[in-house]
Amino acid sequence: xxxxxxxxxxxKMKTPFESNNFVHxxxxxxxxxxxxxxxxxLIVRIGYIQFIQGTELREMAYNQQTINQIxxxxxxxxxxxxxxxxxxxxxxxxxxxxxxxxVKGNDEETTKLKETVAKGLSEIFELDYNxxxxxxxxxxxxxxxxxKVEREKVEKLKTWxxxxxxxxxxxxxxxSKRYYPxxxxxxxxxxxxxxxxQGLSGIESKWDSVLTGTPGKIVSSxxxxxxxxxxxEETYISAENGSxxxxxxxxxxxxxxEKYLKKAVDNNNCKKGGNVIVMNPKNGDIMAMACYxxxxxxxxxxxxxxxxxxxSAEEKSEYLYKMWSNKSVAETYEPGSVFKIITSAVAxxxxxxxxxxxxxxxxxxxxxxxxxxxxQPVKIKCWRDYNPHGSQDLRHALMNSCNPAFMQLxxxxxxxxxxxxxxxxxxxxxxxxxxxxxxxxxxxxLSSVGPVELATMSFGQRLNVTPLQMITAVACIxxxxxxxxxxxxxxxxxxxxxxxxELPSTEVRQVISKQTAENVKSIMESVVSxxxxxxxxxxxxxxxxxxxxxSEPISTKQEEGYVASYVAISPVEDTQVVLxxxxxxxxxxxxxxxxxxxxxxxxxxxxxxPYLNVPSDNDKTSASSNNLIIVPDVRxxxxxxxxxxxxxxxxxxxxxxxxxxxxxxxxxxxxKPGAYLSKNSIIIINSEDNNITTSVAVPNLIGMSxxxxxxxxxxxxxxxxxxxxxxxxxxxxxxxxxxxxxTIIKVNLKQKLTDAH
Numbered sequence: 001x002x003x004x005x006x007x008x009x010x011x012k013m014k015t016p017f018e019s020n021n022f023v024h025x026x027x028x029x030x031x032x033x034x035x036x037x038x039x040x041x042l043i044v045r046i047g048y049i050q051f052i053q054g055t056e057l058r059e060m061a062y063n064q065q066t067i068n069q070i071x072x073x074x075x076x077x078x079x080x081x082x083x084x085x086x087x088x089x090x091x092x093x094x095x096x097x098x099x100x101x102x103v104k105g106n107d108e109e110t111t112k113l114k115e116t117v118a119k120g121l122s123e124i125f126e127l128d129y130n131x132x133x134x135x136x137x138x139x140x141x142x143x144x145x146x147x148k149v150e151r152e153k154v155e156k157l158k159t160w161x162x163x164x165x166x167x168x169x170x171x172x173x174x175x176s177k178r179y180y181p182x183x184x185x186x187x188x189x190x191x192x193x194x195x196x197x198q199g200l201s202g203i204e205s206k207w208d209s210v211l212t213g214t215p216g217k218i219v220s221s222x223x224x225x226x227x228x229x230x231x232x233e234e235t236y237i238s239a240e241n242g243s244x245x246x247x248x249x250x251x252x253x254x255x256x257x258e259k260y261l262k263k264a265v266d267n268n269n270c271k272k273g274g275n276v277i278v279m280n281p282k283n284g285d286i287m288a289m290a291c292y293x294x295x296x297x298x299x300x301x302x303x304x305x306x307x308x309x310x311x312s313a314e315e316k317s318e319y320l321y322k323m324w325s326n327k328s329v330a331e332t333y334e335p336g337s338v339f340k341i342i343t344s345a346v347a348x349x350x351x352x353x354x355x356x357x358x359x360x361x362x363x364x365x366x367x368x369x370x371x372x373x374x375x376q377p378v379k380i381k382c383w384r385d386y387n388p389h390g391s392q393d394l395r396h397a398l399m400n401s402c403n404p405a406f407m408q409l410x411x412x413x414x415x416x417x418x419x420x421x422x423x424x425x426x427x428x429x430x431x432x433x434x435x436x437x438x439x440x441x442x443x444x445x446l447s448s449v450g451p452v453e454l455a456t457m458s459f460g461q462r463l464n465v466t467p468l469q470m471i472t473a474v475a476c477i478x479x480x481x482x483x484x485x486x487x488x489x490x491x492x493x494x495x496x497x498x499x500x501x502e503l504p505s506t507e508v509r510q511v512i513s514k515q516t517a518e519n520v521k522s523i524m525e526s527v528v529s530x531x532x533x534x535x536x537x538x539x540x541x542x543x544x545x546x547x548x549x550x551s552e553p554i555s556t557k558q559e560e561g562y563v564a565s566y567v568a569i570s571p572v573e574d575t576q577v578v579l580x581x582x583x584x585x586x587x588x589x590x591x592x593x594x595x596x597x598x599x600x601x602x603x604x605x606x607x608x609x610p611y612l613n614v615p616s617d618n619d620k621t622s623a624s625s626n627n628l629i630i631v632p633d634v635r636x637x638x639x640x641x642x643x644x645x646x647x648x649x650x651x652x653x654x655x656x657x658x659x660x661x662x663x664x665x666x667x668x669x670x671x672k673p674g675a676y677l678s679k680n681s682i683i684i685i686n687s688e689d690n691n692i693t694t695s696v697a698v699p700n701l702i703g704m705s706x707x708x709x710x711x712x713x714x715x716x717x718x719x720x721x722x723x724x725x726x727x728x729x730x731x732x733x734x735x736x737x738x739x740x741x742x743t744i745i746k747v748n749l750k751q752k753l754t755d756a757h
Contacts, residue, residue, distance in 0.1 A: 073213030074176055075197050076242035076495060078190060078204075080251040081287070082636060084667065086190055087204065087297075089176040089197070093154045095125070095145040099138050101169035117170070120160050121145055124153060147195065148177045178204075180297035186254050188291040188326040189247075189488070191436060192300045201300075201324045203245065203488070206436040210492060213242035246491035248285035252672075253278055256607045257579075258290045264583060264600040265292050272561065272584035275327040277467055278608065279578045281475035281569070283505035284484030286433070287577075291327045300324065330437040332464035333582060336551030336593065337401045338474075338567050339460025343409055344398060345477055345520050346421045349512045352412050355519050356393050361405035363389035363397075369451040378452050380407065383550070395523045399532040401548055401594075403459045410458025415449040418457065424511045425473040426483055427465055433486040441465040461551055471580040474567050477520050478545075478575040481512035521545050525572045534566065536598030539605045541616035543572040546601070548594035549582075561585030566597035570605055576614055579604060613674040631683065633673035635666050639687050642666045650679040654717060654741065656694070657687040664688055670742030671719060677744070678710075681719045684742035693740045700735040701728045701747055709747055717741040724749035 078087035097117070104113045118133035125146045135143040154172060161170060178193040191202015199208035216239030257276045265274045278288040293304045301320065303309075308319055325331065347353050353360050365385035368377040382388060382403045389402045397405035410418065422428060422443070430440045442464040444453055456462040468486060476483040485506035492501045512520075524545030527534040534546040549565035565582040569575045581597045581604070590596060610616065613633065629650050634642035639661040643653050657664055664687040671677065686693075696716045701709045706722050713720050721744050732746040733739055 072175060072197075073215055073239040074241040074495070075178065075193070075213065076211040076244040076493075078211075079244065079246045080249050080254070081247060081285075081490065082250060082252075083246070083665075084251045085181055086186065086247070086249070086251070088179050088181065090179045092148045092150060092175050092177040094147045094173045094175045095121070095149055095154075095157065096171045096173060097121075097136060097143050097145060098169050098171070099136055099140060099143060102136060102166075103169075116164065117166065120164065121157075121170075124156050124160060125149065148175065182251070183296045183298055184294045185251070185258060186249055186288075186290065187294045187297050188324065188328075189249065189289050189435065190297060191324070192297050202326065202436045203247070203434075206434060207245060207489065211242040211245065214240040216240070241495045244493040244495055245489050246493070248280075248287060248487050248490050249289065250287045252611055253608055254288040254290060256611070257288045257604050258292070258294075260600050260603045261290050261292045261581070264581075264597070268583065268586050268590065268596055270564075270583045270586045273327070274581065274583040275467055276579065276581045276604070277328050277471045278604075279471055279475050279486065281478040281484065281575050281578050284472070284475070284487045285490065285505070286486055286488050289326070289328050289435075289488075291325075293323070295323050325437060326435060327582075327584075328467045329431075329433065329435045330439055330466075332439060332442055332466050333563050333565075333584070334463065334551035335460045335465055335470050336549035336563060336565060337403075337460055338470065338547050338549035338565055338580075338593075339463075340398060340401065340406050340458075341474055341477065341520060341524065341547050341567070342421070342425060342427075343406055343413070343418070343458050344394060344523065345512050345516060346413055346418060347394070347409050348519050349421070349516045350413065350417060353394050353409065355395050355523055358393050359391045360394060361392045361397050361402070361408050363392065363400075363402050363404040365404070367404045367407045367455060369455055371450070371452050380404075380452070380455055395526050398523045398547070399526050399529070401527075401533045406459045407455040410454050411451075413458075415446060415454050415457075418454075419443075419446050419449075421511070424483075424509065425476060426508065427469055427473060431466075431468055431472055431486045433468060434488045435468070438468070439466055441469055460549065462554075467580055467582055471567065471578055474569070474580070475578045476511050477517050478569045478578050479517075480514040481510055481517040483508040483511050521569065521572050521575070524569060528568075533594045534568075534598055536594055537566060537568050537601040537605070539570070539602055539609065542570050542605070542609050542614065544605065545569045545572045545575075546598070548592070548598065550591060550593045552591075562588070562591035564591050564593040564596040566593050566601045568601050568605060570609060571614060576612060577605070577608060579608075610674045611672050615674075628676035628678055629681075631669075631671055631673055631675045631677060634669055634683075634685070635673070637666055638662055639664050639666055639685060642669075642685055646683050646685075651677070652680055652682045653685055654682055655685045655687070657685075659687070670740050671744050675744060676721075677719055682714070682717050682742060684717065684740070695738040695740055697736045698731070698733040698739055698745060701731045701745070704728050706749060713745055719744045721746040722749060723747070726750045 075089045077085055077089065080086055102114055102117055103110045114136045115133065118129055118136045121127065122129040122132045127146065132145065135145065157172065161167065176197060178197060180190065189202055191204040192200060193204050194200050199205035199211065204211065216237045257278060261274055261276050264270070273292050275291045276288070277286065279286055295304055296302060303319065304323060308316060311319060348355070363382055365388035366379050366381045368379050371378045380403065383401065389400050392400065392402060392405055427441055428443065430438050449457070453462065472483070472486055485508055487503065487505055490503055492503065493499070524547060525543060526532055528538050528544045528546045529535060534548050537546045538544055546566060546568040549567070551563045553560040553562070561584065563582060563584055564586050565580065567578070567580045569578050579601060581601050583597055586596055632645055632649055634645050637645065639655055639657055643655065646653050666685050667688045668686040670684040696718065698718070699712050699716065701712060704712065705727055709728050710720050718739070719742060723746065726749045728747045729750045730748045
């Protein structure tokens with residue numbers, strides 16, 4: 001009974017039990033899963049930040065916490081072979097401002113100060129006031145006002161800052177500006193730099209990594225306000241200055257060839273200009289390399305033709321690149337008959353002919369060749385088809401520049417043998433001279449060389465080489481058959497340590513025998529004889545070997561014009577100089593290499609050879625008969641040493657200097673070394689600090705005796721070269737013509753005739 005009573009108190013529930021004090025198991029699983037996913041994402045993100053972005057973020061943090069002040073290295077100088085500066089870096093400054101530091105008491109005073117600063121900067125540096133004010137008022141940390149400021153204006157700025165009691169906010173940072181003392185001389189070789197001192201053309205570009213150096217920096221700390229923390233530790237990393245380059249170019253020879261090249265192009269109306277290379281065959285040194293028209297290195301974007309202004313933007317850009325390019329290496333040309341020297345060398349080396357085998361060739365005015373592309377045989381004429389050369393040996397074939405003879409010779413040699421020697425002479429590859437923009441040759445594939453191609457190739461047409469490739473091959477013959485690699489840089493000087501690294505001359509290979517080379521030089525000398533086509537390049541007193549070149553455009557490209565050229569070697573027996581002159585697009589009525597280029601080569605060599613102290617047969621004879629004294633070379637000696645050497649030799653001296661004779665070097669002397677003068681003649685010396693030329697008017701010497709003419713010239717610090725006896729009947733320079741002090745005036749004397757009785 002009792003149990004039933006208790007059971008009656010039990011209440012049965014019809015709905016499920018729910019409680020807020022417990023979490024459903026399913027929800028727990030979801031929450032746990034979400035938590036794990038979030039945790040995994042965080043781990044991945046942390047790993048990504050740590051390992052992937054770590055370096056970048058550390059760098060960003062470093063940049064936010066540090067101030068890096070770049071220390072610009074000084075760009076290396078460029079010198080000629082005698083130590084004359086061709087490119088130097090003058091000290092200039094860059095003016096920057098910190099707008100946030102140009103402040104004063106209140107906003108009104110700050111605005112007034114900024115206006116004052118903008119006005120001062122714009123007036124000193126001749127800038128637009130509104131543009132400067134915009135920079136002074138900007139929110140930037142640093143604004144550049146002007147770059148490459150000359151020292152004179154920097155001093156004005158310093159005075160202005162002092163007068164206006166401004167000491168912060170305007171920064172004067174040391175910088176450098178590229179400067180070229182000789183302006184347009186060797187411009188296409190040297191090249192120029194951009195505003196950031198990076199080489200953009202020529203040696204400046206090709207050797208930029210050597211000249212530039214490595215920037216340094218000063219590292220200091222800054223706070224969250226981006227301002228430098230006072231007294232914080234600084235790290236100083238010094239700049240490594242660029243190295244100096246010494247070129248093989250000789251400024252004196254460069255000046256000589258540029259003078260005559262300009263005259264040749266202008267006087268003969270060569271529409272596409274010209275170029276000339278002078279090389280030492282013994283070591284491959286390029287002693288001079290010039291193009292004309294050239295340009296001023298200090299203003300390289302100034303065109304040398306008024307027609308520039310009428311060009312489109314694209315044409316202007318193309319024009320400038322053309323103006324800057326170095327034709328000697330950047331453009332190819334058809335060498336024409338100059339190439340006959342190579343054909344001759346191959347034939348002699350292969351024993352296909354000899355220099356003087358009579359009747360070996362016959363010129364009837366033309367040669368005919370079968371051509372599969374044409375129905376009729378191709379007739380290739382001799383330049384003198386109106387009066388054929390007839391029977392000839394190799395010497396006379398080269399003297400006459402006879403095309404048929406060389407076509408016959410090419411056929412005997414064969415294309416494969418010719419190509420073997422072309423390769424050996426370096427004509428298939430760039431010379432790797434170290435010059436900017438150097439290109440290589442254009443030859444047909446050997447497999448496509450047929451009878452016509454072989455014929456034209458034998459006398460230098462329908463193939464293209466650079467002038468540097470051509471002169472290098474000729475220099476190989478002049479150097480006893482040994483090919484040398486052309487060299488333009490001979491020395492690199494570390495300006496920080498003073499260490500000098502020589503870039504040695506490089507012998508490539510022996511291409512032909514010494515005997516073959518001597519034979520080729522012998523027939524080249526015959527070319528310059530009075531009977532040869534190259535006679536106009538003769539220089540009195542010197543042995544000259546040469547070859548003319550005239551190439552004509554193909555019928556479909558008449559606009560390219562003719563190319564007149566001349567290559568010369570001297571002296572023939574022991575060659576010191578090889579010179580190649582090329583003139584582009586001369587007039588049709590005057591385009592022959594011998595007549596057009598030959599006289600110019602003669603003018604160049606008549607000054608280059610005495611300058612190099614190459615003995616002249618005339619000088620030797622004249623000196624021995626007249627007791628003349630040779631002028632020694634005193635350049636690069638101190639002024640004191642030079643005076644002692646000259647006076648000991650029997651000369652008088654006149655010196656232009658500003659400073660101590662024991663410290664200053666002689667950079668120029670008149671007359672040049674190698675000239676022959678009588679005792680007590682005067683030598684003018686110029687030092688590096690005062691390289692000026694003082695001119696005097698030549699007096700009228702006609703009718704004077706030798707002694708009278710000598711004394712008259714001596715009074716004007718001029719020297720005399722006497723030929724003959726009696727009274728002066730002619731003089732080299734006209735009356736009142738201006739010449740430099742020390743110049744040698746050549747006079748001709750003749751006995752005065754009396755009436756017969």
